[in-house]
Amino acid sequence: MKIYDDKHIKNVVFVGAHNSGKTTLAETMLFEAGLINRRGTVENKNTVSDYHDIEHERGNSVFATPLHTEWRNYKINIIDTPGLDDFIGEIISSIRVADTIVTVLNAQQGVEVGTEIIWNYIDKFHKPTLFVINQIDHINSKFDESFKSIKNLVGNNALQIQYPLVVDGAQCIVDVLKMKMYKFGPEGGKPAKLEIPDGQKEWAKELNNELIEKAAENDETLLELFLEKGTLNEDEMRQGIKAGMINHELFPVFCVSALNDMGSGRLMGFIDNVAPAAADLKPEQSVDGKAVKATKESPTALFVFKTVYQPNLGQITFFKVMSGEVRLNDKLSNSRNNETETINQLFIMDGKERQPVNKLTVGDIGATLKLKFTETNDTLAAPNHVLSIKPIKFPPSRIKKAVFAVNTKDEEKLSESLKKIHSQDPTVKISFSAESKQLILSCQGDLHLATIDWTLKNIYGVEARFEKPKIAFRETIQRSSTSNYRHKKQSGGSGQFAEVHLKIEPWNENMEEPQGFIIRGKEEMDLSWGGKLVFYNCIVGGVIDLRYLPSIMKGVLEVMEEGPLTGSYIRDVRVMVYDGKMHSVDSNDISFKIAGAHAFKEAFLNANPKLLEPVMELTVKVPEDMVGSVMTDLQARRSMILGVESNNNYQILKSLTPEAELYGFSTDLRSLTQGRATFKSSFSSYKPVPANVQNDLVN
Template sequence: MKIYDEKHLKNIVLLGAPKAGKTLLAEDMVFEAGIIHRRGTIEGKNTVSDFHDIEQERGNSVFASSMHTEWRDYKINIIDTPGFDDFIGEMIAAVRVADTCVMVINAQHGVEVGTELIWDYIDQFQKPVLFAVNLVDHPRSNFDSALQSLKERFGNAVVQMQYPLNQGESFNAIIDLLKMVMYKFPPEGGKPEKLPIPASEKEKADRLHNELVEKAAENDEKLMEKYFEQGTLDEDEMREGLKLGMIHHEVFPVFVTSAKKNMGTGRMMGFIDNVAPCPAEAKPELSADGQELPIDPSKPAVLFVFKTHLEPNLGRLSFFKVISGEVTTASELVNSQTGAVERIHQLFIVDGKSRNPVDRLVAGDIGATLKLKDTYTNQTLHAKGYDITVQPITFPEPRIRTAVIAFSKNDDEKIGEVLHKIHHEDPTLMVAYSKEIKQLIISGQGELHLAVCKWYLENVYKLHVDFESPRISYRETIRKSANATYRHKKQSGGAGQFGEVHMKVEPYFEGMPEPTEFPVRGKEVIDLEWGGKLVFYNCIVGGVIDARFIPSILKGVMEKMEEGPITGSYVRDVRVMVYDGKMHPVDSNDISFKIAGMMAFKDAFLRCEPQLLEPICDVEIMLPEDVMGEVMGDLQTRRSLIMGMDSKGNYQVIKAKTPLAELDRYSTTLRSLSQGRARFTQTFSEFSSVPFELQQKLSKQLQEVEAV
């Protein structure tokens, strides 16, 4: 296979909301280039990109899939991404290594919530963008409306390159405003006939062509001067201006396609070849310490691993972009994060499930290798002695969580190991065992994300599990002060156990005055690892309790705080004063005072008007205006406090504070209420008081469990 240098490579990513037609557009591109000789279909389960079993089972993309074309002396690396934001990690990683983003827009809907979400990351990385308005052959296609939604959302940077004729089921022609010709397609699609623009369209085409010329001229002073002198630019000059505008993120060209009929794809690929920036022209990557890392074949090798995937019966496939130098099948590289030395035994150009072996890959190219020992997603490999770490991708926080329950207790340990492997492949899936709620918790981006994880556990690793709603991490505190006394006495022959503790417990808040009712002999302020504080005072006088037993009393208090008296949750924000007690010259020991301290704290706590606190989340929902009523009504049933409303492009944004306990499976409800057109994020905000009725219910549940 021919090796292309950094000036003859194009790396593009196909992005868009679900059902925009990305997978079929990718299919058209590899078909047009002759990589495949027959276009696959979603129904036929034979497309290049959606080749995983789970994708064919579900009928939609789950993973980002790599492929390539060789088109007019250029190699175009293509990454097709999922549309559902449950798989946002796949999209973000692909955007990061691409040099141009092709945002596929459904001609029926224009800008969708999915478009908005993806755009946040495109904008963050300042990647060049072109829009492909797809599905113009659909009976409900509305190109003008879709174009208007793009202009309203993205402003004057949106520049029209084409528009369709006969859109809808009879669609067969595109007016091209750069070349000023009409492309007319045969019924089966493919190579079009170039024809003059019809007289009925000439005035409109001329007007739009002039707007395109002006937009191209804006991006360069010399082009602007030439435009003022001559009143126009030739085709090459327009390409130059458009390229500069794309690189500076100030021009977003709009193309027309019908992926289903294979119409318009070839023309868009020609534009990508001629105008879209190559890796050498693209914005440089950054190192972890903020230095620019331009694509440079003359420097030592640096690879950035942006995706890893375990292939059954094959091993772990690692996808990477060559940032500098070149990599060969004999290369030995160092993992900058772990220090492990990795030997590259095989190199591939990947086309879906097909792997095409190559001997080397150069700076700017995208490839894959098998069976790296200790390298995963978001890590850097570099030549020995050339210590560089590419700035890692920041992935979004999880939005949904579930507890993982093994059908067989013998599988518990293995499930934990497998889930950590999956996390290394997919950093947006978080895994942790919660000591507090005593459950193995996985957190992800949505129901589909977790469903894919479960599918892999059961079908690839043969581990049978159940997912259930996780327990809530409540906190316990108090609202008033109380005193308690507890005597621990145990006699069982020989030395016994004896310890008596008198204790005052009260609520703690920042800045409260020091106690005056007891003399303070010692004070310890403990920042609790679960949040809040414990302030512990030794107020013993006259030696009624020996100083060596005070740490044991504190230990007993801490142990009870780890399993609070109301629900067994962590206790926070209390102040404890040990002011009296008794001891025995023979029977008193550490365990006696630890038990006495624990029980005295429990007795006092229950007299202090215990208050249960629940985690509250900041929830932000982006949705179409026509479903706001249903979504607001549902939020109210979830004890939400609406904090405000805003707009973002064509969409509304609701901001609310909602108890975590009310957000279980919320993504499914929201998808149902909005027909899949709304998205939400949630982040922990604070702990807040639980309603009295709910506190009573949860306390009763704990008592029932303890009674069993």
């Protein structure tokens, strides 16, 4: 196929709420350009982008799918993304490599919850963005309300390029950049280009003037030109709009009917002529802060933004050429692990279809197969060109589950399968809790979890079971206690004998040294599970030999690794060993270890033991009119509200919430706010568990 230079490659990503029509619009653009002979539909499960079995089964996009079209000597790479924020990892990775974001809205709904959530990420990336109001010919279409909702989202810099109009029963689109009206037949396709009707000229001229003024504001030369002659021509307006898009200060708004093939050609023309290419944007940054020049003369650098595993093909690696050119059989170095990869195959992907190419140039998006050492977020660069491009920052997980193989023989297979899923989708996190002896799966939500379960079952052949994870409680004490224990065992020959007297106290930072003891030695131990053990040798008169003190401490630590209340780790205790006895023949290390463990356990149970629970710092972003319901839910979860801040039409609630109470919070929050609220949490500290909760847990 034709190889395009960097000035004629445009990378766009389609984002938007569920059912906004992204997949249909992509299908129509491919059809309009003549790259496919007939348009598939989501209902018939035959679109180019939604080709995975799970997407056919669920009837919606689950994966971001790269494809391309060609329009008037430009190549447009399109990434069609899911509309549900459970799959936010697919959306973010696609935004990261796109040059322009195309946000698709359903004309019946305008800006929806999903649009708002995705916009928050677009705004952080500061990428050029345009809006497309789809389904303008639907009987319940509300174009004006949809446009107002865009203005509410992005402000007055939403720029209306088009609006729909019905003339003599025919669907039309008035374009105020070209000052023409496009009239479509019943089957859509190529429209008739007409003059704007007399009754619409005044309104169209008003919008055209607004467009001219906005375009002039974004370029000093254009502003001087505008002040000089009072207007701008079409080419000058395009220049100003492009500058505004690059600065993330202008957001053009188009209208289409993707289903009936109306307006897609004009949208592609705008992407060709106005939407920025990679070379127009600020250079990518490497991890060490260096600019990556987007020129074909620079050393080759590929950024891997997505990997997919298919049973019949293995791993497919998707990348964007950030600099230079990549050719078939090139050897490139992975900056993360210094491994060399050979590009044995090079493709342009259109859904599941692969088009082989011999090379790809800077700014283009392509794919290769069966790389051995490369994952999402890796950089592949020329061997003599050490470079690591800034990785994609994926959002933290929102739900956690303990995962088990239904058939215990599949435990290892389950672990390997989850590692593959994580390599394809970094928003899936896998960890093993040595404390709870559970494999913990973290992901974005219930639908995300259902997709993982489907993949395990249908792709990897593993039946999995998901449960509520155990909470990592801690045990400590609230007062001092003394205890002694004699271990004596005689079973023929050498026996076992040890007697240990000790006192324990709660430990806290900056406390004074123990009173009433002669301290002969002190050891502070930072425990791997948090907190401290401070161990004092207070032996007087040599009643216990110094060589047995480490064994006593080992016995204490054994108990601390499995506390008497709930089997949880013990923390923040200091121990004073002050007396005891030994036998010249029968005393040994194991005897003092056993005696130390029993003495410590008895003292612990008599020291008013207390259970501690992990408390999370929770931040919830919720619409103003829903704060009350969320606040009530948080209080029912034993939360301590730290404060409330305003952020446009949202409130930011900050609280300290026990981790044990956050189970199911993601689902409940979505239900309470119709999916409009978001949250994040991070570990804060361990706090005492209320007495009634402790009694239930101990029982």
